[in-house]
Amino acid sequence: MLQDNHGRTVNYARISITDHCNFRCLYCHPQKNWTFMPHEHILRYEEILRLMRILVGMGVGKVRLTGGEPFARRDFVPFLGRVRAQFPELDLRLTTNASLVGPYVPTLKDMGIECLNISLDTWRRERFEEITGRDGLPEVLVAIELCEKHGLAYKLNAVALRGMNEDEVGDFISFATEHGVDVRFIEFMPIGDGTVWGKDRYWPASEILAEARKHADLTPDQGRDRRAGPARMFRIGSGPGRVGVISAVSCHFCSTCNRLRITADGRLRTCLFSDREYRLRSALRSPRLGDEAIERIIVQANKHKPLGFRLLEKREAREGVCRTGMSSIGG
Template identity: 55%
Template sequence: MVLQDKLGRRVNYLRLSVTDRCNLRCMYCVTKDFKYIPHPDILRYEEMLRLIDLAAGMNINKLRLTGGEPFARKGFMGFIDNIMARHGEMDLRITTNATMIEPLVPDLKRLGVKRLNISLDTLDRQTFKEVTGRDHLKDVLATIEACLSHGIRVKINAVAMKGINDRELGDFINFARNNPLDLRFIEFMPMGDETLSDSRFWSADDILRQASKFANLIQVKRTSENRGPARMYAIEGGKGRLGLISPVSSHFCATCNRLRITSDGHLRTCLFSDHTYNLRGIMRNPKLGDDMLRKVIAAATRDKPLGYHLLESRKGCEGVCETQMSAIGG
């Protein structure tokens, strides 16, 4: 079975949140009305494996595990091991804040994990504490160094925020110049009860103009393997690359190939849509089986919306959706 929507977009990428728990309290993720999902509503690892098995049979060949912070969930390394044993051909990636995993890097390599996306919004210790509520910058940097030394590819995701990390652009460029990694700025997206503030929003085009003052940037052509949302730029004379992701100022809905499943088992076909499909309810109903799950996933995919149409319908400075980021999984 090939998953395809009414617009002809083929879906082969699944983002699966394993938990909404996290050891950080990032300002753009934990909103004032933040609440954890009740534990009984969180999918068990066995249920997640069942969904991954189904996804693999529906032509999903790329899987990203997210949170919250996925490594904050007990037994997560064993879960990775089970996935790799059952679906070694799948392109498995993990998004993490990297604060607690430096000792685990050799084991991740042994399990076959080839790529990590690491969330890092600043290279300044004090700013890190202000953004995340915790003092863990040195732990993140140590994890990045360990990954690179063990041959695990690293992508750094930095949420671009005026007045927060815009003054560090030159430092970020130098970090990418000196290390073989991709450093990607993502435009700030207000979620839940947040609003889009002109004083904080830092557009991808502005970042590119300012970054060009610090380095000669050479745009990388898109290929069949490099069809993600980031515009990538090689840094002349450098080891790494700069990427720009612009979900707000310049959408990439026409090429979106992903589905999301939240940690409480709800299928979400678009980040900007609050409409979800309750897969957990189907899985925990003994009268329903995998055929029903397949039908719901296929039907939901067919109705996958264009996110920018949803953004246009929202008023003024409203958030891009009503759900907080920690509950979605990024």
Template identity: 50%
Template sequence: MQADVNPFSLLGNRGDVTESDNVMKKNGPNPDEHGLSRLVDSHGRIVRYLRLSITDRCNLRCIYCCSNARQTCIPHPQVLRYEEMARMVGIMARMGVVKVRLTGGEPFARKGCDDFLFMLHKRFPDLDLRLTTNGTLLEPHIPLLQQVGVKVVNMSLDSFDRDTFARVTGRDMLPAVLASLDKLLAAGIKVKINAVAMRGINDGQMDDFVHAARSMPVDLRFIEFMPMGSGTLWNENTFWPASEIRAEAEKRIRLLPVRDDLAEAGPARMFAVAGGQGRLGFITAVSCHFCGSCNRLRITSDGNLRTCLFDDKEYGLRDMLRNTTVTDAQIGQILSQACAEKPIGAELLASRTKEAVASKQMVGIGG
């Protein structure tokens, strides 16, 4: 199933690259007055994007996120306080991060999420602040998203069929998600729909997906089912590769290749839908890697830095954040050291000796 490719040759350099970035690659990062320097790993990849999980709690039980394992939520005292998360955002912003996405679990399952969004917007008004949500609790918070300048929301939506949605998520809540989707579009907020593609589950619903991309101004991105987490349901029978997904879509519509501007560049290969309002995209996390352009780090809700989704190695930050003698520069040093050790996820995937590439479930990492 693995393609024999150089991960750095795939999709070119699709990160937010500027002339100053090229100079930095050549001359190395320059620390600021507080000793904080830009985050560049040993492969020359520049970190500009943080995915920050604010909770591992969720009101859904998606089969690809929670797997078959029994979910035990992180005890509340071990979860980072919002002030601690804001401090991390500030440190990483000074180290070159320009985009922060709040994830979960479900962000709005945590009390005070609205206040945290206000806090981030007030302290970092130039930050590109985004959100990933399952949409079930979102509708009443949409005016808030407009207020704090959230321009893009990623919504997890694996089926437009109510029975399939309930099968995938364990909850019959599709109407609430569709209501949130309508309100987001009415508010002028860009929506990226993320659909995990699973053979035998939602592979017979391409008509619904194509209709959504035709009739709504959304980016609908198919994500290849990844072998993540202990007890994963992933196997060769449930894996639906992007090449086959695209072929199925092209039986119904004509796809026109597009190239996002630098601010929107990411892992999805996007296509305009001829005669439609939206676009279709394919995130080839398993079949055709895009590690060469990876520009992100992750922080889990309990304060662990994760440099690669496929790597279970984590760097504990919570105790440092709660130690009043630890400075931002010392935390920045840990970030720099961890970034320097950032692996190539494609190599981890190819060399795995068990079904799952990482033992931690997605709900505990952050989507």
């Protein structure tokens, strides 16, 4: 079991498959001078499987595969099949923008993928293009319809952006109610140089909830789902849908953080708000180092896992708290 110096048990790993994405979301990608990781630096599928085997052996029971956009990487779906075959008991989740998912929905359902986290910040086509840099809303909506048709569970994650999509809170709540799904609003986080982070775009969770309560009767969900992560969830009236907020900035959840992140090029990050990294790729590729060496790196890194809110407190009002963009870290 992995435990850090603050007494937190780490049992959840987020692994970025690629930093490539077919979208250019303004809160995720630097808006200028963006370059992708060199192809040879990206972890091979065999290296990711080895790393997952090590992590599971150390007590990690939940893995989320993310990007970039994971479905933008070649042979990702066959790789998922290998993951499921090797780790049948693992709680395996995916985060995606869903624009490339449609053709694979039946396969994902058949291989036992439990739930997709779909990133969707707006229902309006022109606004979608403004936020993502691509006219991709129709493909996302088709994927959602296919998930419902084939019984593949999904959740919607929306980054709440002041001045951009606050007028759509009611639309998201209506969708959650009509479709019986979870919708989580995420505070805009000061991650990465060159994004559009600024106080003018930041919308705190308290104000998001105040807006949500204008559209529905919200009741805190006392039956907390162990898989809900940091979201505070609320029942919408007496219906099946739920709405939640992830308040990483205004009301941090550092004291219960149970995760670590591995970038697509094999760098271990123990805190989203810290640029401190531990290199795994060279150890994974060394013929002289076995699994024990990888374990030692992970244990050492976890001992230095910080309390991220202290990093937030130190930042200047308009500066990102870490320089690396979310697309490189793994959203």
